[in-house]
Amino acid sequence: MRAYGFKSNGGTEVLEEIRVPTPAPGPGQVLIEVAYAGVNFAEVQHRRGEFGEPDGPGGYDVPGLEVSGTVVALGSGAPGPPVGEQVAAYLPAFGGYAEFAVADADFVRPVRGLPLASAAGVPCVYPTAYGVLADAGRIRDGETVLIHAAAGGVGSAAARIARTLGASRVFGTVGSLEKAEQAAALGYDALFIREGFADAVQEATAGRGVDLVLDPVGGPVRRASLQALSPFGRVVVYGDLGRHADWTADVWDLWKNSRAIAGYNIGDVARRSPATIGDHLSRALSALASGALPHDRPAVVPWAEVAQVHGRFEAGDTHGKTVLDIAGRGAV
Numbered sequence: 001m002r003a004y005g006f007k008s009n010g011g012t013e014v015l016e017e018i019r020v021p022t023p024a025p026g027p028g029q030v031l032i033e034v035a036y037a038g039v040n041f042a043e044v045q046h047r048r049g050e051f052g053e054p055d056g057p058g059g060y061d062v063p064g065l066e067v068s069g070t071v072v073a074l075g076s077g078a079p080g081p082p083v084g085e086q087v088a089a090y091l092p093a094f095g096g097y098a099e100f101a102v103a104d105a106d107f108v109r110p111v112r113g114l115p116l117a118s119a120a121g122v123p124c125v126y127p128t129a130y131g132v133l134a135d136a137g138r139i140r141d142g143e144t145v146l147i148h149a150a151a152g153g154v155g156s157a158a159a160r161i162a163r164t165l166g167a168s169r170v171f172g173t174v175g176s177l178e179k180a181e182q183a184a185a186l187g188y189d190a191l192f193i194r195e196g197f198a199d200a201v202q203e204a205t206a207g208r209g210v211d212l213v214l215d216p217v218g219g220p221v222r223r224a225s226l227q228a229l230s231p232f233g234r235v236v237v238y239g240d241l242g243r244h245a246d247w248t249a250d251v252w253d254l255w256k257n258s259r260a261i262a263g264y265n266i267g268d269v270a271r272r273s274p275a276t277i278g279d280h281l282s283r284a285l286s287a288l289a290s291g292a293l294p295h296d297r298p299a300v301v302p303w304a305e306v307a308q309v310h311g312r313f314e315a316g317d318t319h320g321k322t323v324l325d326i327a328g329r330g331a332v
């Protein structure tokens with residue numbers, strides 16, 4: 001089958017079109033003929049080597065954490081979905097930038113009433129957004145939320161979901177005025193430029209701060225996020241876009257100021273509580289199909305442009321979701 005992969009870590013130039021054996025579904029797995037593959041910042045990190053060196057078939061790793069497509073075979077004991085069903089799947093072991101992908105049935109859910117192009121951007125992003133808001137962030141009715149990288153894939157899903165989980169006000173930070181314009185349709189109460197956001201948050205909340213901050217950025221943004229919390233506020237750490245050196249939080253600062261830091265990692269949750277991911281994926285797909293969650297159409301990009309798309313992610317030059325058109329169906 002055709003795939004895009006890399007056999008050494010590096011810049012976008014290491015991504016190449018390759019031919020690799022079509023994977024066979026193992027016990028409890030589903031083989032999917034891929035229609036669209038969602039692109040995630042984590043795949044940039046994978047390519048750069050932040051998850052280790054490639055060690056797949058022929059020495060290549062094929063990135064890709066989420067896909068939509070059609071079930072074409074079931075491994076032994078896989079409960080479904082049946083052959084022929086249109087599905088979305090989270091792929092914790094990667095492999096989505098390919099004509100076929102195998103997924104554990106735990107992470108595969110039927111797609112009904114939602115375009116397959118849109119569904120490809122759901123399986124990694126939406127369970128992460130539910131996880132950071134509800135599982136790690138323990139959001140409660142009436143709370144205020146601040147979302148960093150507010151126009152991004154996870155950020156834009158979290159903005160929509162936060163309202164359905166009871167948030168009273170949802171704020172976001174972005175890197176530029178252009179991004180603020182792009183995020184405006186997502187229903188934020190206010191958007192702030194990330195530089196100096198803590199003062200803007202204090203002003204917007206009359207000095208109280210916010211109950212919950214979602215932080216995939218790290219470094220100085222993480223430190224300032226702690227300062228932007230209300231009493232019993234939580235910062236959920238779920239990424240480090242800026243590749244900052246790690247830092248040690250001052251426990252005195254946390255207990256003297258009634259603040260908390262929580263962490264979230266979808267790969268960890270998928271290993272230790274797979275049903276949690278499947279449940280969040282089902283919930284997201286049905287909320288998007290019913291209109292309970294607004295459905296923002298992704299940018300659909302020809303598969304051959306994957307290196308340019310990675311470059312745009314690294315430059316912070318994307319918003320919303322971008323999906324690769326693997327089967328040549330176009331934007332449907």
Ligand SMILES: NC(=O)c1ccc[n+]([C@@H]2O[C@H](COP(=O)([O-])OP(=O)(O)OC[C@H]3O[C@@H](n4cnc5c(N)ncnc54)[C@H](OP(=O)(O)O)[C@@H]3O)[C@@H](O)[C@H]2O)c1
Nearest residue numbers: 040041149152153154174175216238239241242265266316
């Ligand atoms: N822990 C987990 O389980 C989990 C799961 C999924 C994703 N994530 C993390 O969530 C984050 C967002 O992922 P995504 O796929 O949805 O990407 P994305 O938000 O669509 O794109 C990244 C955005 O982050 C902002 N940004 C800030 N600093 C940046 C930097 N140094 N380099 C590049 N962009 C920067 C940019 O927006 P501005 O212009 O607004 O700055 C950029 O558009 C990533 O850190 C990813 O690793 C974590």
